[in-house]
Amino acid sequence: MSSSLARYVDITGEDVVNQLRQLAEPLAGKRVVHVNSTRVGGGVAEILAKLVPLMRELGIETTWEVITGDPDFFSVTKSFHNALQGNRVPISASQYDHYEAVNRENAKTLSEKLASADLVFVHDPQPAPLLSFIPKRRGSWIWRCHIDASRPHRPVWKHLRGFVEGYDASIFSLPDFAQRLPHPQYIIPPSIDPLSEKNVDLPASEIDEVCRRHGIDRTRRLAVQVSRFDWFKDPVGVIEAFQLARRSCPDLQLVLAGGTAADDPEGAAVLDAVNTAANGDPDIHILLLPPDAHREINAIQRAADVVLQKSIKEGFGLTVTEALWKARPVIGGNVGGIRLQVIDHHTGFLVSTPEGAALRMCYLLQRPDRLRTMGEKAREFVRENFLLTRHLREYLTVMVALTTGMKDRIELA
Amino acid sequence: MTRPTPTASGEELQFRVKDCALAALATGERAQNLKELRDKLTTVDPASIYYHFWGTLLRPVFDDPRYNNDFAIWVFDALHDQPLAERLGVLDPVDFYDMEELRRELLDIIDEELDLVEVLPWTPRESQFHFMRSQIVVFDSQLTVIDPAGLAGAVSAMSVGSVFYHFVDARRRTPDGIDDFRTWLQGLPGDYSAACDRLAQVDPFFRSLVEIREELFEALLETLTG
Numbered sequence: 053m054s055s056s057l058a059r060y061v062d063i064t065g066e067d068v069v070n071q072l073r074q075l076a077e078p079l080a081g082k083r084v085v086h087v088n089s090t091r092v093g094g095g096v097a098e099i100l101a102k103l104v105p106l107m108r109e110l111g112i113e114t115t116w117e118v119i120t121g122d123p124d125f126f127s128v129t130k131s132f133h134n135a136l137q138g139n140r141v142p143i144s145a146s147q148y149d150h151y152e153a154v155n156r157e158n159a160k161t162l163s164e165k166l167a168s169a170d171l172v173f174v175h176d177p178q179p180a181p182l183l184s185f186i187p188k189r190r191g192s193w194i195w196r197c198h199i200d201a202s203r204p205h206r207p208v209w210k211h212l213r214g215f216v217e218g219y220d221a222s223i224f225s226l227p228d229f230a231q232r233l234p235h236p237q238y239i240i241p242p243s244i245d246p247l248s249e250k251n252v253d254l255p256a257s258e259i260d261e262v263c264r265r266h267g268i269d270r271t272r273r274l275a276v277q278v279s280r281f282d283w284f285k286d287p288v289g290v291i292e293a294f295q296l297a298r299r300s301c302p303d304l305q306l307v308l309a310g311g312t313a314a315d316d317p318e319g320a321a322v323l324d325a326v327n328t329a330a331n332g333d334p335d336i337h338i339l340l341l342p343p344d345a346h347r348e349i350n351a352i353q354r355a356a357d358v359v360l361q362k363s364i365k366e367g368f369g370l371t372v373t374e375a376l377w378k379a380r381p382v383i384g385g386n387v388g389g390i391r392l393q394v395i396d397h398h399t400g401f402l403v404s405t406p407e408g409a410a411l412r413m414c415y416l417l418q419r420p421d422r423l424r425t426m427g428e429k430a431r432e433f434v435r436e437n438f439l440l441t442r443h444l445r446e447y448l449t450v451m452v453a454l455t456t457g458m459k460d461r462i463e464l465a
Numbered sequence: 466m467t468r469p470t471p472t473a474s475g476e477e478l479q480f481r482v483k484d485c486a487l488a489a490l491a492t493g494e495r496a497q498n499l500k501e502l503r504d505k506l507t508t509v510d511p512a513s514i515y516y517h518f519w520g521t522l523l524r525p526v527f528d529d530p531r532y533n534n535d536f537a538i539w540v541f542d543a544l545h546d547q548p549l550a551e552r553l554g555v556l557d558p559v560d561f562y563d564m565e566e567l568r569r570e571l572l573d574i575i576d577e578e579l580d581l582v583e584v585l586p587w588t589p590r591e592s593q594f595h596f597m598r599s600q601i602v603v604f605d606s607q608l609t610v611i612d613p614a615g616l617a618g619a620v621s622a623m624s625v626g627s628v629f630y631h632f633v634d635a636r637r638r639t640p641d642g643i644d645d646f647r648t649w650l651q652g653l654p655g656d657y658s659a660a661c662d663r664l665a666q667v668d669p670f671f672r673s674l675v676e677i678r679e680e681l682f683e684a685l686l687e688t689l690t691g
Binding site: 067070071074075202203224227228230231232233236237238239240395398429433436437445446449450452453459460461462463464465 | 481483484486488489490491492493512525527590591595597599600601602603604605606607624
């Protein structure tokens with residue numbers, strides 16, 4: 053067994069890796085291309101950085117292409133993103149034209165690779181029109197939507213649907229997000245890589261050092277939210293919750309740690325609002341971290357007593373999975389993929405308001421035994437359901453199904 | 466249970482342990498009230514009914530489920546209609562010849578309820594029912610049971626995916642609609658009727674796969690060893 057896959061055996065067991073090898077057998081030598089719009093920042097890039105090498109190791113010829121665009125393009129696609137998550141964002145005809153023009157240009161650059169691929173995974177709305185500009189394609193195309201599209205702003209979805217309908221299959225993270233489309237719609241939650249810098253075990257000294265560098269007092273209790281500075285993550289609501297919880301837990305500190313992705317032009321405005329809400333409180337640590345600060349984020353999550361993800365919209369919420377894997381119960385917004393991970397009273401608590409988040413923070417902080425047992429349960433829950441190996445198995449299943457005629461039964465044995 | 470070792474004879478009499486996983490697919494059909502559920506149930510693919518009954522066994526659970534099929538769970542959680550949830554929850558798919566017969570029973574129960582209600586209870590959009598279906602992926606576990614005496618031990622070491630494949634999924638792919646263990650034992654020389662009778666008593670639906678595995682182990686231990 054080759055090295056990278058072998059490293060997962062200790063965590064997931066040998067059977068899991070054997071299943072990956074069996075699924076990869078009928079795909080040996082196939083050419084697979086993943087396309088998205090950023091190489092760094094955000095959950096999609098993180099997952100691809102891990103999945104692509106593993107697919108190669110399994111004998112599948114896999115490449116990862118990133119489309120390019122100007123700031124106007126990313127401004128439009130950010131509006132697409134917000135509109136798919138339900139915001140009534142107006143997009144003008146000229147913006148739609150620009151969106152298509154940038155994709156047309158990218159299609160020219162990528163046409164040879166995309167046309168000859170056996171399978172093409174196109175991630176999120178940014179590169180979705182590529183398919184319509186590659187008329188002589190030989191393989192199957194899959195649109196992978198990582199966004200909470202349960203209640204999309206209809207005019208924008210209608211426009212996007214025109215591009216997506218031509219795909220051979222689509223993948224959504226939750227049944228709620230699926231749409232009426234004329235092709236199979238797989239439900240595949242994303243995952244974390246337990247071997248990545250963001251998730252490996254760390255020595256206590258490293259956790260202490262990261263905290264010291266950011267002025268976090270290790271003798272006091274700590275609540276943490278890690279996520280990019282985005283309105284949908286409700287960082288201002290987290291500050292409100294912290295201020296309420298501190299009445300009962302006066303030693304509590306808060307860390308809001310995140311960055312902004314290369315394709316997110318709104319981050320600075322959100323960060324301003326967060327700084328205003330924090331109003332210079334020395335117990336609120338706002339950390340703007342670079343996209344590659346994986347070990348630092350890992351250390352901060354491990355330093356936490358409780359982790360929050362108080363999103364008001366969420367595709368899946370990989371930061372929730374990361375915290376659960378580190379045996380931290382999560383207080384999460386009752387939305388999107390968080391509901392799949394935070395099982396009320398088992399792996400954490402689902403809340404809808406800052407008051408709810410404050411209540412549950414106090415509950416857990418005042419019951420260390422409960423906090424520990426919920427954390428242990430949370431880690432096992434992730435081991436069974438949300439690790440990269442499960443995610444890869446389901447992608448391989450889609451690939452095998454599409455290349456063997458979409459039968460209800462795939463017999464590898 | 467051993468890793469398979471090719472033998473000069475008798476390989477066809479060995480029990481090859483397989484494993485499985487379900488890939489979930491959305492059908493795009495949803496229901497927000499009982500009438501919508503009924504209407505969608507009339508046309509949805511039988512594979513979707515299968516998924517919402519049998520597929521629950523392979524999903525992670527923390528507590529004993531209140532009900533064992535998704536329709537009953539949704540009626541209770543989203544529509545807050547406990548009497549109807551109980552009538553749906555007691556349905557055992559084993560009692561029905563196929564998914565079409567089960568579909569008819571579901572529709573009868575829901576129609577009866579629809580005849581009685583004046584105002585349809587509805588649920589917020591976030592809690593609507595999503596009709597799903599699945600593809601099953603079958604893996605070779607690379608494990609083989611050589612003789613019946615080893616079956617109990619083999620079952621106790623099986624993954625829940627293997628238990629699902631051999632004890633649940635088997636019922637829709639074997640001619641007699643029975644589990645793989647009985648099919649195997651019945652094809653061997655010798656009399657294994659006591660074991661087969663005991664296996665036939667194990668309920669495949671109202672218990673978790675872990676509990677089913679324990680019960681299978683006990684049944685096989687009693688009848689095939691010592």
